Amino acid sequence: xxxxxxxxxxxxxxxxxxxxxxxxxxxxxxxxxxxxxxxxxxxxxxxxxxxxxxxxxxxxxxxxxxxxxxxxxxxxxxxxxxxxxxx
Numbered sequence: 001x002x003x004x005x006x007x008x009x010x011x012x013x014x015x016x017x018x019x020x021x022x023x024x025x026x027x028x029x030x031x032x033x034x035x036x037x038x039x040x041x042x043x044x045x046x047x048x049x050x051x052x053x054x055x056x057x058x059x060x061x062x063x064x065x066x067x068x069x070x071x072x073x074x075x076x077x078x079x080x081x082x083x084x085x086x087x
Contacts, residue, residue, distance in 0.1 A: 013047075014055070017043060020044065026040050
C-alpha cells in the first residue's frame with residue numbers, strides 16, 4: 001500500500017504564509033495544518049524569491065534558470081534543424 005502525496009493549492013500555501021506573517025510561529029502553523037515545518041520554510045523561501053510567480057504549479061517555469069534552460073533547448077533544436085537544411 002502506497003501513500004499518496006498531498007497536493008496543495010497556491011491559495012492554501014499563501015494562506016499558511018499569511019498566518020506566519022500575522023505572528024503565528026512556523027511550529028504552530030505546522031501543527032494546526034498538519035504540515036512539516038520544513039515545508040512551510042520552503043514555501044517562505046520560494047515566496048520571498050519569486051513573489052507573485054511562486055506556486056504556479058506543475059509545468060509552469062517561473063524561475064529565471066528554468067526559463068533560460070527552456071530557451072537554450074529551443075535554440076539548440078533550431079540550430080540542429082538549420083544544420084540539416086541543404087546548402
